[in-house]
Amino acid sequence: MKDIIYGCLLSIALVLVSCEKQVASFPDYEIAETLLMEKPDSLAVLLEDRIDPALLPDSLKAEYGWWITRLHNRQRRSLMNDSVIHHTLHYFNQTGSPRLSYAYVLAGMQKNWAGDKPEEEIEYMKEGLQIAENLRDTVQFINIGSQLGRVYFLLNEQRQSIDIGNRVLQYTEKDSARRMTGLYMTGCSYAQLGKTDSVRLYMEEAIRLSQKLNSEMEFYIVRNYIDCLNAAGQSREVQSLLDGFYKRFAFKSDNDYPAKEFAYACLWLDQGKMDSVRACLDRLDRYGKTIVNGSDQNKYKISIIYVTKLLHTAYNIKMGRPVNLVDVYMTSEMVANWEANRMGIEQERVRTQNKLERNNLLLKIKEEQGRQLVLYILLAGGFVVAVLVYLYQRKLLKKERYLQQVKEQIRLHRIALNENEQLMSQNEETIRVLSAQLDEQGELSDQLHDRQMEIEQIRQENSFLLKEKQKLEQEMSRFMQAVPGKSIEMEAYERMTEQNMTFVTxxxxxxxxxxxxxxxxxxxxxxxxxxxxxxxxxxxxxxxxxxxxxxxxxxxxxxxxxxxxxxxxxxxxxxxxxxxxxxxxxxxxxxxxxxxxxxxxxxxxxxxxxxxxxxxxxxxxxxxx
Known part of the structure; x- marks a missing residue:
């Protein structure tokens, strides 16, 4: 009994410990960085399925916000539900973390997750860029500056993009790869402003570095350089570059073919070669009809058709034909529908993500309630065990008194046991003899059992008849006392009863x-x-x-x-x-x-x-x- 009680107490203690909130551990920084770059899905399983940020202390919660936001950005997922990065930013700011500068970038991206707050995103990035510059952190300055320049470029604020790009280029003298990318982005911004000389300067330097590094970026830099010159009306230079480009480079994807046709169509439009333009447009029309829904190039189908329609409009204007506004409206409607569908899909995704977040929150609440319920049950169980321990100790005292009385009886029983052992040895010998006899009479055992059952039935019958007889005798005695004069009739009744028993027999x-x-x-x-x-x-x-x-x-x-x-x-x-x-x-x-x-x-x-x-x-x- 005592062992059982101790075991119960130990089990309750273990369960109480298991019910306590546990803090999950993070992987080593280098391991997490490797997973982020090479196996982001594995890191997602660790962060999203095994760690609850609500249970973490401030330091680990800040680490969680740092990794989960970078992970979702790496996976190109929405940062809508990653508001924990603002806790990370606040904690890094208090502790003076060297990662504070890029935490500002992540916080800005989270603020502008829906694309409706670009100004706030830019302010966060500027703050991070300033911190990196003050700390003389060249790597982070280049990284943040490149991202800020891209944000300006997408907002069509080309002068700010160029200013940031030139600031970044000052720190890339020893990093040819980053310098190549910076020159390329700044050259594209100059192209948007129509600065042809600056475009040549930056793009040709970027092409030279890509050839030096033997980088795959050369293909895209040269192609965009050709498009920039084409937009500037440099048709002769463009034609020589185009002919050499497609002889030197093979297509890297299915979408490179329409890009080539677009470039040549613009070139022929500038040079007035309308037959060549017509041939390019026919090829683009046929290509647009071959795009299969669900294929890789399907996501660019709207853009390809839209640009083709614009080139058709330019061709008609060049040929002196009226512009087909209906066709333009149909194309615009197609683009609008595509944009509406995309926005609807994004809204549905956001709603689904919010629903999942709510479900996860409800599950956590239920889990906490279940943990509390188990704790209450265990407390009640502990009280019951304590009562049992008290009763057990009380019972032990009674047993001690009882054992003293039993000891004397045990002594007497031992004497009797010795005598019984002698009798048992004699009985065992008798049993062996009887067993031998029973083996010989095994065939008669069933008959003996039947006879025993019959005897038992007869005994039951006799017992019943005896009870009936006693009952009748009592009745007779009562009647005789009540009516003494009828004793002769009672004797006759008794004789009749005996006759009935004889009759039954x-x-x-x-x-x-x-x-x-x-x-x-x-x-x-x-x-x-x-x-x-x-x-x-x-x-x-x-x-x-x-x-x-x-x-x-x-x-x-x-x-x-x-x-x-x-x-x-x-x-x-x-x-x-x-x-x-x-x-x-x-x-x-x-x-x-x-x-x-x-x-x-x-x-x-x-x-x-x-x-x-x-x-x-x-x-x-x-x-x-």
Whole structure:
């Protein structure tokens, strides 16, 4: 008992510890950085499925915001639900973290997740750029400056983009790859302003660096340089560059083909070669019809068709034809529908993401409630265990007193045990002798068991008759005291009772004689049949009805609640088969036969209440029925 209580207390302590809020550990910085760059999905499983930021202390929550926001940005996912980065920014600002500058960039991107707050994003990035410059962190200054320049470029604020680009280029003398990218972006900004000389200066330097580095960026830099010159009307230079470009470079994707046709179409428009323009437009029309929904280039289908329509409009203007406004409107409508669909998809994605966030919050609340419920249950269990310990200690005191009394009895019992052991050895020898005899008489055991069951039934019958006799004697004594003058009648009644008992005995003996004269019933009584299916029941019913005044018919008529199996069991009882013999026929245990007899008795009493007495066996009733 004591061990059980100690075990329960230990289990409760362990569960209480497990119910405490656990703080998940972060991977090593280098490992997390490697996962972010190479296997972002694995890092997402670690951060999103195994860590709950609500349970983290401020320091780890700041780390979580740093990694989860960078992860979602790396996966090109919306930063809508990454507001935890603002906690990271606040914590890094308090602790003077070297990552503070880029935390401003991430916070600005989160603020402008829907694209409707570009000014706030720019302010955050400027703050981060200033911190990186103050700390002389060249790497972060270049990184943040490049991102800020791209934001200005997308907002069509080219002069700010150029200013930031030139500031960044001052720190890229030793980093050719970053310098190449900076020159390329700044050259594109100059192209938007129509500064052709500056475009040549920056783009040609970027091309030279890409050739030096053997970079794949050369393909895109040269192609965009050609487009910039084409926009500036430098048709001769463009034609030589175009011819050399597509001889030197193979297409890297399916969308490079329409880009080539667009470039040549603009070139021929500038040079007035309208037949060549017409051929380019025909090829673009055919290409637009071949784009299959779901393919890689399908996402650019609207842009390709839109640009093709614009070139058709320019071609018609050059040819002196009227502009087909209906066609322009249809194309604009297509672009508008595409934009609306894209916005609808984005809104649906946002709603789904919000729904998932709410579901996750509800799950966390339910988990916390479940943890509290378990804690309350364990506290109640601890109280119960404490009560049990008190009762157990109290019981121990009583046991100690009792043990002192028992010790004396044990001493006496040991003496008796020694004597019993001697008797047991003698009895074992006797058992061995009797076992040998029983093995020889194994075949007679079943018959002996049947006879024992019959004797038991007769004893029950005698017991019942004795009780009836005593009851009658009491009644007689009461009547004799009440009416002394009727003693002669009572004596006559007593003689009649004895005659009835004699009659029952004679009837039983007569039944045995009648059964003995019928060969089939005799075989059935002797147990020659092994199963109920071996018995010809119609013949049994007919014979018993002849011998015992329509025995089965009266049973069915008087007790309709009896089933066919009950009638068969009543027939076997009438034939005075023992309980074990009936059990063999049914293939069940003798105790099951006894229960079956009890059910028959209950069904008979349901028809006629109190017909068979509580102490009277159903066998006795059926023998005299």
């Amino acid at each position: 004679c009837a039983k003996q007569l039944s045995a004689i009648l059964i003995d004269r019928n060969e089939f019933l005799k075989r059935l009584q002797k147990g020659e049949f092994k199963h109920l299916s071996d018995i010809d029941w119609p013949s049994v019913y007919k014979t018993l009805d002849q011998l015992f005044n329509n025995y089965t018919k009266r049973l069915r008529q008087n007790y309709p609640s009896l089933t066919e199996e009950d009638i068969q069991c009543c027939c076997l009882i009438k034939l005075q088969l023992s309980t074990s013999a009936i059990a063999r026929l049914y293939g069940i245990a003798p105790s099951s036969v006894t229960k079956r007899k009890q059910r028959i008795k209950e069904r008979i009493n349901q028809t006629r209440t109190g017909l068979i007495g509580k102490e009277q066996p159903v066998d006795v009733y059926l023998w005299g029925y």
